[in-house]
Amino acid sequence: MSNNYSAISKTFTYQTTGRLEFLSISSDLENFIEESGVKTGTVTIATHHTTCSLWVNEDEKNLIGPRSVLDGVTPDLHRALDRFADPNEKYGHNDVCDARNPAGRRDTHLCEPDENGLIQECINGHAHAQALMLHASITLIIKDGQWQKGKWQQLLLVELDHDRKRQLTMLAQGIDGVKGEA
Numbered sequence: 001m002s003n004n005y006s007a008i009s010k011t012f013t014y015q016t017t018g019r020l021e022f023l024s025i026s027s028d029l030e031n032f033i034e035e036s037g038v039k040t041g042t043v044t045i046a047t048h049h050t051t052c053s054l055w056v057n058e059d060e061k062n063l064i065g066p067r068s069v070l071d072g073v074t075p076d077l078h079r080a081l082d083r084f085a086d087p088n089e090k091y092g093h094n095d096v097c098d099a100r101n102p103a104g105r106r107d108t109h110l111c112e113p114d115e116n117g118l119i120q121e122c123i124n125g126h127a128h129a130q131a132l133m134l135h136a137s138i139t140l141i142i143k144d145g146q147w148q149k150g151k152w153q154q155l156l157l158v159e160l161d162h163d164r165k166r167q168l169t170m171l172a173q174g175i176d177g178v179k180g181e182a
Contacts, residue, residue, distance in 0.1 A: 007173035008036045014166050016159035020078045022064035023157045032170050039145045041174010046137035051127035051161040053134030059154040081130045091125020127160035134158055
């Protein structure tokens, strides 16, 4: 008797609401693992973006902040990420070369200019820098058809830039638990 190896992937889209939003996507991960049929293996989750990350930790308001308007308290991770890469600092990435700034230092990886030669780029050098502190992809263990995690662990999508649609892909691979002929 042997088990069958299987691999399945699925892309998810999320709408974020603002900078430094930590969105729990644990239930989507758990549902995906169940749908995949993988009983023993791994699941890899990867964002499609450079200013959006993944984080496994606690979904706790003093650490990451509430889902709604902040209550006058700066959550720990907001403070730590902004200390690492302050949004108010000058970043060469934000010095876009276009009709309004012909001497700009950044002339690659830009959106198309409009009819006036202006490029509508995000001023997000800080978000790219903050992404260094977090992960663009994470691999987790599947055992007995479930993500192996600690009591408080959650999978969080982290918006480092501004509100927008974000995509990530999950790939589950391993033994599906179906016994076959040897």
